Amino acid sequence: MTQIAEALETVKPTAQDALGDSVTFSPIRWKTGWPHHLRRVPPFRDDATASITRSEVFAFGEDVRESGFAREQIIDFLGACFAYVAGQSNQVMQMQAFLRNKGKASQLLAAVRKLDGVGAADAYGALVATGLPPKFASAVAYFLAGEQESGEASKPVIICSNRARLAGLSSDADWTAEEYGEYLAALALARDAYDSSLQLDAVEWALREFARRSE
Template sequence: MGRMTQIAEALEAVKPTSADVLGDSVTFSPIRWKTGWPHHLRRVPPFRDDATASITRSEVFAFAADVVESGYAREQVIDFLGACFAYVAGQSNEVMQLQSFLRNKGNAAQLLSAVRGLEGASPIDAYSSLLATGLAPKPASAVAYFLAGEQSPGDASKPVIICSKRAAVAGLSSESAWSAAEYGEYLSALKSARDAYDPSLPLDAVEWAARKFAADQA
């Protein structure tokens, strides 16, 4: 099945809206994150000591807005990374992988530095610089996505989240490190499908539809 066809099928099946995207909710374990959060960062994200909680994209965007408003202050960046990674990992094994990544002082320092350099970067450059820190593609794309701010109808060039399910719907290999060039192909595929279906949709509504479509097919 062609790349366009499957995203088009996802859009027709899911009929996404901006409200769907912002309200998308993920369940995670705050206490699991707090107990595994690296001490060397000297700050723990402001999670309560609950066994389970949920976080929406809208809430993560609010943390990202705090980062931008603070001028990329360290404390706000760390709080944002906690929220972003909680949303990305949910209750999966990615939690341990991300905690392990952050526990490496070199990785954490590189990531904090890369985040501070994102302002004004293109989606592909932002993704590429985050990937260069050793961060996996899905969380790297999520950091770029949320820091770029809430998306507006018809946005031409904003980052979106990539993962194996989303990539497969977009016609890319589902098992890949997705280079910056492949990420560019992914964005182009989503944009082409969006423009054919409804140019007034924000790009992340297409990404969200692809993810939901893939999950519903599983």
């Protein structure tokens, strides 16, 4: 039994498990450190703590697509996406520093605008090429692609060291687009053996949950 199969049998994930996954973050921490040069602050309330679910981040991604990838909607989406991925970790400061670099922020906005209709591995590759860390790049691609349907294998999912390790990837960071494609293929293969109707991000969520329980 592969580790992905073991995670699926142990966690028994559902689509709603992934969509309802909630992360606690600090809206005021993000707002006070948000770069002025972007000329727009994500619509967070001035609260010390709040929670955000994957479903809510998907809604921001949908706003981006419906707006035709308008700048303001992209910025709001990035705020929600980064808040979900960083949570209350020190990655908040890392991503604020990334966005304060005008060149990198401009490259990221330009890359996001070109993602419509792009395949999962290529979308991930375009985002990491801006200097965005792999976990955040995969999350941007994942949430922009929209909620997943049963049995889909072509959409992006989030990657991190724990998820990649359980999927059999040898490296623990800086995955290439090709390696990211191998990660998606490994998840799809295990999913099809377990339940071919399951959403791929439910498999990814199961890996994260399995790793958390094993800590």
